[in-house]
Structures are given as structure tokens and as C-alpha cells.
Amino acid sequence: MVRSAVLLEGLFMCVFRLKTGCCVRYLMIGLVWVGLIQGAWAAIQESEGKGYRCTIMDLSRTTDKGFFVKQFLYRVNVRPQTFWVDRNQGLVRGDVFDNVNAQEIRIIDRGSEQQAFKLLSVFGPMMTIDYLQIKEYKEGAQKPFTGMSQGKAFSGLCQVVR
Numbered sequence: 166m167v168r169s170a171v172l173l174e175g176l177f178m179c180v181f182r183l184k185t186g187c188c189v190r191y192l193m194i195g196l197v198w199v200g201l202i203q204g205a206w207a208a209i210q211e212s213e214g215k216g217y218r219c220t221i222m223d224l225s226r227t228t229d230k231g232f233f234v235k236q237f238l239y240r241v242n243v244r245p246q247t248f249w250v251d252r253n254q255g256l257v258r259g260d261v262f263d264n265v266n267a268q269e270i271r272i273i274d275r276g277s278e279q280q281a282f283k284l285l286s287v288f289g290p291m292m293t294i295d296y297l298q299i300k301e302y303k304e305g306a307q308k309p310f311t312g313m314s315q316g317k318a319f320s321g322l323c324q325v326v327r
Contacts, residue, residue, distance in 0.1 A: 215327050217250040217282075217299055219310055221261060222321035233318070250297070250323070252276070255284050257297065261319065262312055264288075264295060276301030299323050 222245075225233045248259020255270040257263055264270055264286035276282030282299040299310040312319040 215325055216252050217308065217310075217323035218326050219248050219250060219259075219262075219299070219323035220321050221246040221248075221312075221319050223319070225318045226316060249326075250282075250284070250299070252282060255286075257284070257286065257295075262295065262297065262314060267295075278302050 223235070225235050228234055246259065246261045248257055248262040250257050252272075252275065255264070255272045258265065266288060267286040268289045269285075269287040271285045271287075273283035273285055274280050276299065279302055282297075282301045284297040286295040286297075288294070293315065295312070295314045297310065297312045299308050301308060303309060306325050308323045308325065310319075310321055310323050
């Protein structure tokens with residue numbers, strides 16, 4: 166989001182100062198940025214099966230004494246965070262959850278009417294693990310999810326996309 170704002174500001178300033186070289190530079194960078202976003206989304210949508218568009222609604226972390234602490238400020242002060250999941254390949258793209266740099270992506274269970282979709286992403290070299298579970302078996306288009314990343318527990322809802 167910050168990159169987009171900087172690009173728009175730069176383009177705006179170039180247009181009003183009539184610096185042609187500057188305008189072309191910001192326009193080209195903006196087009197590349199939009200193309201990357203559209204390409205990632207198209208790859209998820211064109212996969213054989215369905216995927217998910219998920220919105221984080223809550224966040225907790227553990228204290229040094231082992232208790233969960235709710236991050237109430239997260240719900241009030243942070244814009245809704247979304248991420249996309251390709252159910253066939255296990256690809257996750259978003260601000261909070263993203264496994265583009267994972268050394269290993271393992272779909273543990275693809276989900277069904279009885280089971281949740283379960284995904285494990287392993288990162289290195291310090292070996293961190295992200296875990297995502299989407300309750301595929303729940304009725305309706307909204308599927309609750311739970312995710313673990315960087316010692317934080319996230320929850321929210323995923324919308325099935327085809």
C-alpha cells in the first residue's frame with residue numbers, strides 16, 4: 166500500500182511539473198506493480214480448483230508467561246488485512262501471510278466436507294513455520310480460519326473463490 170501511495174504521489178508531482186522523463190519512470194513502475202498483483206491473482210484464480218480470499222479479524226500473541234494476549238488495537242487501528250490462498254498449490258499471497266519465500270510448502274489436507282484445509286510453510290535458514298487451517302467443512306461461502314505466524318495466532322473468515 167505504501168508503494169502505491171509513493172508511486173501515485175510521484176506521478177502526480179511529475180504531471181504538474183511537466184517532467185516527461187519522471188512521468189514515464191513512475192508510470193512504468195506503476196504498470197509493472199499492477200501487473201505483478203494481477204498476475205499473482207490470476208494464477209490463483211486459474212488454478213484447477215478453488216482458492217480462498219481471507220480477511221484477518223483477530224490477533225493474539227503469547228506472553229513470556231505463556232498466556233494469550235488479545236491485540237484489541239489490531240481490530241481498531243489496522244485496516245483489514247487480506248491474503249489469498251491457492252488450494253491446489255498451497256500458495257499464499259498477502260501482507261501478513263505470504264509463503265513466497267518458503268523453502269517448503271506442504272498441503273497436509275486439501276479439505277473436504279469432513280476435514281479442514283491444512284497448510285504448512287517452512288522458512289529458513291532459521292527454520293520458522295507458518296500454519297494455516299481453513300474450516301472447509303463449514304456450510305456456506307464464509308469459512309473460518311486459524312493461522313500461526315511469527316508466534317502470533319490470527320483468525321478470521323475466508324471467502325471461497327472459484
